[in-house]
Amino acid sequence: MTLAQQLWAQHRDLADTCLLHPFVQGLGDGSLSQARYRYYIAQDAFYLEAFARAYTLAGAKAPDWEGFCELHALASGVLHERTLHTGVAAELGIDLRAVQIGNATRRYTDFLLATAWGQSTGTTAVAMAPCMRLYAYIGQQLAQQNPPPHAYSAWIATYSSPEFEQLAQQLEQLIERYAPTAVALDQTYRYAMQCEYDFFQAAWEQGA
């Protein structure tokens, strides 16, 4: 079992709590209110900017050229995702530059940026992996339920796609390569997963 698989297995309880969260289930069956989705998209757009920056910082710190190139490519993947958000935000009439950043969002981006600036490439990969693996998992699980087309079908299609799965795997391979052995990675991984849960919860509460 790889380190990424171990971490995922160890914290699968929180991942499943996320999957069963009413926000996520509402994305799955299309019943989620537009107000909640609007809040989520606006916050997620801001979050993705920090996520892209964290990849870039991890890339700049990568001990070898191959690592730099892969992290650069992963950052490009986030830019693509961020562009999709811009499109969705425009459709929903959200001005992304006027969004107030929620506390759950801020807590997560502070953690990502503090880690990316202050820690090694490997630790940063561990902090970022829960997001990618969780979204791939949620996307694939919701797609399996095979709901009729609804407002959030495109969201499900994005995160259940083989391309997204590949990005998640790429990041997880970086964990294998760069993760330090003497650092408490377990807590880093779980904290990120907890931040994921709080992110959904905040959208559920704030968009109510």
Next chain:
Amino acid sequence: MSFHQELLTAVAPLWQRKLAHPFLTAVADGSIADATFKTWIAQDYLFVEGSVPFLGVLTAKAPVALRPALGGAITAFNTELGLFEQQMAAHAITLTREYSPTCHAYLQFLLATAYDRPFEIGFTVLYAAEKAYFDAWERVRTSQTNASKWQAFINNWTSDAFRSYVDWLAGTLDALAAVAAPPMRAEMHTYFRYTTLYEYRFWEMAYTAETWDSPLLPTMQLDTGVSPCTPY
């Protein structure tokens, strides 16, 4: 009105609410439960310890003229850790390495700010946190009628030396703001508010013995009229 007064005025209701926190009231009248104060000691130790890298990054970004004073602050933080260790030994408190959610989030906020934002923003956060300490403990000192079991802490953050340091921070912040562009000053306001919110949360964390099952920042309802940070 000077810039630091402007900052304090803008958050006045939250600042006052923070100073009136039941944790501080209970320290002042001597009714604070040992367990509650010990929770605070353990978490504040971790907070001070984790703030040293914050000061380090800030010092690395500081104008040359400010480096000696910030270097001195790092020394003062380390001395403060000595005070904690001595008090922990005196009161048989075992240091836990377990961060409360608020302590952890606050430290990530400090580090992210120091690394990721301009020096002026990190310096604003430092001023907010130190001013919050001074005002809180000064409130305790001036309202207590009897010496506290925890007097060493009260004295530490109300000493003349600490008062002078906080005054220096305020004056330096005013000087930085005087030459800062309006967007920078606006961001300084935002980060001052956010730090104030964390300071409030820190007392609340100790008072309620916050755990990882407690509601976290998403449900932090205090920010009515206090907007979180603007996007990068």
